[in-house]
Amino acid sequence: MGSDAVIDIDRLMGRLFRMAEVGATDDGGVKRLALSDEDREARNLFSEWCRELGLKLHIDPLGNMFARKEGSNPGAPALLVGSHLDSQPSGGKYDGTLGVLAGLEVVQRLIDENIEHTHPVEVVNWTNEEGARFAPATTGSGYYTGEFSLDFARSLTDRNGKRFGDELDRIRYSGSSDHHKKIKACLELHIEQGPVLESENIAIGVVTGVQGIRWYEVQIRGSETHAGPTPMEMRIDPVQVLYPFLEYLYATTASHSPDARVTVGSIITEPGSINTVPGNVACTIDFRHPDGDVIQSVDKSLQHWCDEMNSERGPEILLNETWYSAPVKFHDLCMEGIEQAAMLLSLPSRRIISGAGHDSMYLARVAPTGMIFIPCRDGISHNVNEYADPKDIEAGVSVLFEAVKSLI
């Protein structure tokens, strides 16, 4: 892009690095947990930048921040562009922050270029997207879209017993009135947090939605026995059910390839001694797919497998669902807007599903919503080594700018 650049990448990177000083860790990462002193400092800095641009800042009762630039019709529904400024305990500089500062850059460009538009544009910082201090995650956007009540959100507590509401009051970011819900559309720019774009050398990911996620805790109950004296045929060894179960789980996932994803993140053997047959083996399953019907059908076949196994002698296997998050599909209006913007800028793009949750997941329930992904190095995120190339950032924010223009 160069001299005819759509956005000012130096200004954006300047803000990004300035923001990374807030909660900076010794190893080059960022620790900016929701409603901490660092979160307050980040919010203050963002407020200052918004003030410099003459934007009108609204803070809602859950601390969501909306910085508004009016269009020619103040009564028209607003376009929301944003993400979040909170981070993981060992987070990187880009996750969330990039999306907020990209929104700021887009608005500044609208101002600098005196671009006329009808709809208001609002740059948003959503409270507690990460959920690293207060679970559940995406609390702010969940509240805004009606998923969580104010009381529920304010009563969340962290590990030290501190309440969300008290901490929000302490950092003085609990606003007094709810924000309007007159929304034209929502856009969010984010690093991919996966390896696909980088490995395919594609600048722009047009996000089609968020995978559905089902979590399970699996319990396999056997009988604890000394490893020596008990013959194999007299054992009730849960490991003898674990490995065929895992084989079936991965094979079932493969039968829904390439979209299905399965992760067995934790396996626990009890008592966990080298010369004792475990009395109990537990494992977790994280299964993801963009199609809710597939998730249901996989659930049925896993359950069926366990029922068959339990009808035989031997260890008992129990499959307990612990969480389900339905798949989200983003809006054609937004996907097409992003795609056309990429085409306009001659940037290669592809459609891509989001593996992780984002505020846009909730926003999609109340308004046309879309996301832009840009590559990040080695797909690494939630990590101090998180990195995105300034060229990729420039491309992503330029696409965001063109997509915003096409919608307002």
Next chain:
Amino acid sequence: MGSDAVIDIDRLMGRLFRMAEVGATDDGGVKRLALSDEDREARNLFSEWCRELGLKLHIDPLGNMFARKEGSNPGAPALLVGSHLDSQPSGGKYDGTLGVLAGLEVVQRLIDENIEHTHPVEVVNWTNEEGARFAPATTGSGYYTGEFSLDFARSLTDRNGKRFGDELDRIRYSGSSDHHKKIKACLELHIEQGPVLESENIAIGVVTGVQGIRWYEVQIRGSETHAGPTPMEMRIDPVQVLYPFLEYLYATTASHSPDARVTVGSIITEPGSINTVPGNVACTIDFRHPDGDVIQSVDKSLQHWCDEMNSERGPEILLNETWYSAPVKFHDLCMEGIEQAAMLLSLPSRRIISGAGHDSMYLARVAPTGMIFIPCRDGISHNVNEYADPKDIEAGVSVLFEAVKSLI
């Protein structure tokens, strides 16, 4: 057996319950760790009983206790009958103690019945069989048979940094001189610590030897990744090597059935989070077989499987041997003596391998050695619920008595 009983079961059970008061736990078990105050008290009680029977007590430099009844030829090699008085931290009343007190009962019967015999008989209490406080286990018999030096054994330390030698001196059971090694044979009565005799309703197990044991630590190295964004084909997921490895391990063991036994007691996933593909999976293997050649051949096939797997793309699997204990075969003289004694008493017997280690494992290196197993409830041992039926104890000690008589 009844009125023509070979041994006095009431006297034996009286001593067993009296001994169980030493280190008794609230839940009905026994805690008598080697060289603790409770171990001293148990030794004192055993010494008192030996004195009452007029036996001559020798204590060697490692605290092994030998209580001798002379035969008609004081120069003839002695028959050793014994086991151990120390226990696991949550041990039962029978493991070890039964073998020592059975020896005492046998000798008292020889005295009471004025039975003439040529060879001396010695009832032995071996120091630190359990290894629960000071590892390695079977220290006393290992020292006696030349496996461990006195310095090595005395320098062992417990978790609190207390030295074996200091503790032995403290409880005043470090004898001044080594004991003779003129041994005719060694016999040990023990609960099976497994379910075989009980389930087959057989009173007497004629132990053929001790299984060989090989321990491994297996490491499977992949690449830690967020469960959401990374497509299956771009993952290096160690769980995808774990389950085929376990399948191969159990199948290989089954191909050496019924004698081969395998236990995967511990599986550890790192970092162990439900929505993170583990970077590393570790598991342990405890493989046992009575034949050292089989253990070698299984080792080769497991290693070969790992080599094949490592020649492909994907996670790397490493098989590290951490311990090997060669199989032990007991002596025909002893096995036949026990078998004939069972036959004489019309008690059903079968040959059986010991899954666990015992002092007899070391004694077999220096003299003809044999063991008698009796059933224990549900195969449970190393547990406060350990239990053996007095009828089974009576049968076992009677067989021991007859076997002793046939050898002296």
